[in-house]
Amino acid sequence: MLHETANGVYCPDGDFHLDPWHPVPRAVITHAHGDHARSGNAAYLCAAPCAPLLQRRFGPDTPIQALAYGDSLTLGDVRVSFHPAGHILGSAQVRVEGKAGVWVLAGDYKRAADATCTEFEPVTCDTFVTESTFGLPIYRWEQTATVIAEILDWWDVNRQKALTSVLFCYTIGKAQRLLTELGPRIDRPVFVHGMMIPMIDAYRAAGVVMAPTVPLIDKPRGTSFAGELVLAPPSARGTPWMRRLGELSDGLASGLMRVRGVRRQRAYDRGFVLSDHADWPALLQTITETGAGRVLTTHGHAEPLARFLKSQGLDSGVIRTAWEGEGGGDDSE
Amino acid sequence: MIRFATLFAAIDQTTSTNAKVEAMASYFAAAPPADAAWAVFFLTGRRLKRLVPGAAIREWTMTATGIEEWLLGECYAVVGDGAETAALILDQLPSTASESLSLADWVEGRILPLRHADAQSQQAHVLAWVRELTRWERLVLLKLLTGELRLGVSQTLVVRALAQTAALPATTMAARLMGEWTPGAAWFRSLLSDGVTADDLSRPYPFFLAAPIEHGKDVAQLLGDLAMWQLEWKWDGIRAQLVKRAGRVHLWSRGEELITDRFPEISDAAQSLPDGTVLDGEVLAFRAERPLAFSALQQRIGRQKQVARKARDIPVVFMAYDILEHRGRDVRANSLSVRRTLLEHYIASAPSDAGPSPGHEQLLPFDAPRDVGHRTLRVSPVLSGASVDDLARLRAESRTHGVEGLMIKRFDAAYGVGRKRGDWWKWKIDPFTIDAVLIYAQPGSGKRASLLTDYTFGLWDNGELVPVAKAYSGLTNEEIAEMDRWIRRHTAERFGPVRHVEPVQVFELGFEAIAKSARHRSGVAVRFPRMLRWRRDKPASEADTLDSLRSMIR
Ligand SMILES: [Zn+2]
Ligand SMILES: [Zn+2]
Numbered sequence: 018m019l020h021e022t023a024n025g026v027y028c029p030d031g032d033f034h035l036d037p038w039h040p041v042p043r044a045v046i047t048h049a050h051g052d053h054a055r056s057g058n059a060a061y062l063c064a065a066p067c068a069p070l071l072q073r074r075f076g077p078d079t080p081i082q083a084l085a086y087g088d089s090l091t092l093g094d095v096r097v098s099f100h101p102a103g104h105i106l107g108s109a110q111v112r113v114e115g116k117a118g119v120w121v122l123a124g125d126y127k128r129a130a131d132a133t134c135t136e137f138e139p140v141t142c143d144t145f146v147t148e149s150t151f152g153l154p155i156y157r158w159e160q161t162a163t164v165i166a167e168i169l170d171w172w173d174v175n176r177q178k179a180l181t182s183v184l185f186c187y188t189i190g191k192a193q194r195l196l197t198e199l200g201p202r203i204d205r206p207v208f209v210h211g212m213m214i215p216m217i218d219a220y221r222a223a224g225v226v227m228a229p230t231v232p233l234i235d236k237p238r239g240t241s242f243a244g245e246l247v248l249a250p251p252s253a254r255g256t257p258w259m260r261r262l263g264e265l266s267d268g269l270a271s272g273l274m275r276v277r278g279v280r281r282q283r284a285y286d287r288g289f290v291l292s293d294h295a296d297w298p299a300l301l302q303t304i305t306e307t308g309a310g311r312v313l314t315t316h317g318h319a320e321p322l323a324r325f326l327k328s329q330g331l332d333s334g335v336i337r338t339a340w341e342g343e344g345g346g347d348d349s350e
Numbered sequence: 351m352i353r354f355a356t357l358f359a360a361i362d363q364t365t366s367t368n369a370k371v372e373a374m375a376s377y378f379a380a381a382p383p384a385d386a387a388w389a390v391f392f393l394t395g396r397r398l399k400r401l402v403p404g405a406a407i408r409e410w411t412m413t414a415t416g417i418e419e420w421l422l423g424e425c426y427a428v429v430g431d432g433a434e435t436a437a438l439i440l441d442q443l444p445s446t447a448s449e450s451l452s453l454a455d456w457v458e459g460r461i462l463p464l465r466h467a468d469a470q471s472q473q474a475h476v477l478a479w480v481r482e483l484t485r486w487e488r489l490v491l492l493k494l495l496t497g498e499l500r501l502g503v504s505q506t507l508v509v510r511a512l513a514q515t516a517a518l519p520a521t522t523m524a525a526r527l528m529g530e531w532t533p534g535a536a537w538f539r540s541l542l543s544d545g546v547t548a549d550d551l552s553r554p555y556p557f558f559l560a561a562p563i564e565h566g567k568d569v570a571q572l573l574g575d576l577a578m579w580q581l582e583w584k585w586d587g588i589r590a591q592l593v594k595r596a597g598r599v600h601l602w603s604r605g606e607e608l609i610t611d612r613f614p615e616i617s618d619a620a621q622s623l624p625d626g627t628v629l630d631g632e633v634l635a636f637r638a639e640r641p642l643a644f645s646a647l648q649q650r651i652g653r654q655k656q657v658a659r660k661a662r663d664i665p666v667v668f669m670a671y672d673i674l675e676h677r678g679r680d681v682r683a684n685s686l687s688v689r690r691t692l693l694e695h696y697i698a699s700a701p702s703d704a705g706p707s708p709g710h711e712q713l714l715p716f717d718a719p720r721d722v723g724h725r726t727l728r729v730s731p732v733l734s735g736a737s738v739d740d741l742a743r744l745r746a747e748s749r750t751h752g753v754e755g756l757m758i759k760r761f762d763a764a765y766g767v768g769r770k771r772g773d774w775w776k777w778k779i780d781p782f783t784i785d786a787v788l789i790y791a792q793p794g795s796g797k798r799a800s801l802l803t804d805y806t807f808g809l810w811d812n813g814e815l816v817p818v819a820k821a822y823s824g825l826t827n828e829e830i831a832e833m834d835r836w837i838r839r840h841t842a843e844r845f846g847p848v849r850h851v852e853p854v855q856v857f858e859l860g861f862e863a864i865a866k867s868a869r870h871r872s873g874v875a876v877r878f879p880r881m882l883r884w885r886r887d888k889p890a891s892e893a894d895t896l897d898s899l900r901s902m903i904r
Pocket of ligand 1: 050052053125
């Protein structure tokens with residue numbers, strides 16, 4: 018029912034592509050990250066809360082059709098519906114039902130609580146396409162509250178030393194999740210890099226409550242940020258923009274930081290293991306809950322996860338997509 | 351243990367050397383002396399030998415979690431560290447709170463006795479211990495067991511932290527940490543004691559530093575009567591003091607680091623010096639009567655393990671230029687002329703190490719496999735120049751002699767402390783160097799075709815990195831391999847074989863000449879660029895600008 022093509026996953030019975038990486042006539046989009054939603058498609062179909070994020074990215078006139086979670090639409094010979102994936106605001110699993118049974122493409126997902134988006138909902142299916150960004154048993158996430166407490170401790174220590182705390186995180190999802198978690202625990206605004214602002218605004222417009230933010234560019238040259246917390250995208254690291262921040266300690270909030278070597282190689286002072294992807298136990302739990310007899314894995318550690326699932330008696334294989342996950346260099350996750 | 355694991359984490363989680371020193375100093379101040387002694391043992395890179403092989407840890411991890419070997423292998427490929435892989439996977443075993451044993455209790459009461467247990471009870475013990483510990487403690491325990499515990503601090507930083515804790519000079523502390531010692535509470539107390547210990551005898555003097563003659567200075571006016579000045583080459587090696595007291599030799603670098611073990615041929619040669627001698631000079635990689643590039647010497651510093659092999663491949667000399675202690679007496683207050691006479695007397699009487707007399711050296715082929723009759727202790731020759739023009743000519747010849755320029759020292763000056771202007775000058779060759787950011791990388795050719803070794807570097811121009819130079823050489827094989835791995839993980843975009851990398855890595859580039867160029871986007875062309883140093887200490891944002899490169903065009 019679904020095929021791998023040069024443009025990504027294609028459904029001939031419904032004549033649409035899923036998260037295509039080149040422009041196509043009809044694109045069904047799981048979520049607004051750059052490695053899933055690309056510009057130039059003739060028509061977009063996505064979950065309702067995803068639509069405003071796509072508009073921010075591609076312009077207000079983008080031809081977007083949005084469906085509420087759970088509602089379905091018939092396209093050709095198949096029925097398509099969106100179900101919460103818990104990854105970022107508006108992220109969805111795509112359920113496709115046709116002659117060949119029920120497929121669910123989960124896109125990116127996580128099972129940990131996240132107040133910025135609707136919680137993941139397991140969907141029963143025959144074939145489940147799962148991400149595998151962190152598909153190895155070394156990846157297990159701590160409670161979010163524990164990680165947030167680590168971030169607050171780090172900020173406190175830096176403030177005592179009059180250092181600026183610069184926390185790098187992706188602009189869509191991670192930044193807003195951090196701001197939401199920090200909100201009730203802090204009594205001062207968080208400074209943000211200019212690239213963060215459009216998506217923070219989009220989340221606020223969607224009703225997500227966050228810590229107050231101040232764009233760094235609003236402050237005159239020479240302003241001291243000693244003792245403050247600044248959120249910035251990883252791509253801003255090492256650019257002249259950093260000169261404004263004075264003496265600083267930096268950290269990255271990402272599941273990649275689970276491995277010391279990765280953090281040390283990138284020379285971050287601190288790594289905060291906070292991910293918007295499923296860890297190993299969550300992947301296995303989810304696969305079981307879908308009841309799927311066939312599981313396809315994509316992105317990151319796709320091969321080991323598929324091999325492991327086979328060893329557990331499931332029909333499993335790897336599917337190639339252009340998804341980058343947190344391993345990607347840009348601001349996609 | 352929890353305190354030590356916290357120290358491990360604190361050191362691991364900062365790139366600032368000051369923060370590392372601070373973390374160690376507060377640990378030393380708070381920990382019981384017996385624990386602190388073991389901490390010093392591990393911090394200075396010492397290890398517990400032959401405890402548990404890495405294979406056993408893998409085996410036990412599989413037993414405890416049911417994970418198969420191939421999957422463990424996949425995990426290891428990502429983590430790159432056996433103990434950490436095991437600790438991350440064992441994280442699924444819940445931690446049962448228990449009373450925390452001290453580091454000394456762990457090492458002496460549990461870990462060392464494990465050596466005598468059979469494999470089965472080793473496994474039972476270790477898996478039970480793991481359950482008592484938090485994640486960082488588990489990592490530390492597994493690393494202790496496999497002898498892989500490396501805390502990523504240099505000896506210098508440990509010395510600095512201990513010196514700060516004891517309120518003693520760093521040189522005293524470094525000397526006390528030399529040689530054989532057994533960690534224990536009594537030893538740690540004596541390490542911090544303010545009395546004089548036997549180790550204190552190895553101490554060097556503070557180094558006297560030359561001030562630079564800046565570009566455009568009127569040298570004739572600065573120096574006045576040239577007959578008042580002694581001229582020498584400015585060597586490009588490691589500034590060091592060679593100390594011989596009470597039958598023992600110590601070689602100190604200017605960073606107050608003991609480097610005796612790195613250069614055994616120097617300490618052997620120094621045995622011929624009388625007790626109570628301290629020489630100031632330069633360690634140089636040296637072959638066929640001329641210094642090798644500084645990068646050759648760097649290979650002798652890096653790997654302590656391969657000292658013997660490297661010593662064969664890269665011979666070194668100690669090029670002495672001053673004497674600070676003579677027959678146990680501090681002679682620094684004497685004039686340079688007096689000290690020079692003493693120095694020449696000493697080194698002239700030092701015997702040649704082996705082989706034919708020095709007169710035969712010139713007859714050896716240039717690429718002699720071994721430097722027969724290589725004199726390891728030498729005196730830096732005095733050059734002659736009657737006018738400032740002579741000095742300028744000598745300085746211009748520097749590159750052909752493998753030196754960095756001229757040293758100009760007042761004959762009547764005492765050996766001072768620190769950088770006192772007026773008595774010692776260094777007149778370096780004009781350095782063409784810039785700190786540039788790596789922006790593109792592609793595979794090399796021939797033997798290096800599998801590695802990304804051809805780099806393109808950029809400089810900042812209005813917030814953008816503009817390519818200015820390509821360079822292929824100047825890194826060690828280890829550095830090339832490390833960069834290769836880094837580049838593969840940080841490729842932002844690919845154009846065929848060329849990778850556009852994240853702008854993170856900064857290198858100091860040196861080049862021979864610079865000229866305006868319409869063919870280059872940067873508007874300048876540099877000749878023979880090469881990598882001088884990997885500036886791991888420098889963020890990309892602090893690399894040089896295109897303007898600063900343009901200003902070098904004269
Ligand atoms: Zn993704
Ligand atoms: Zn995503």
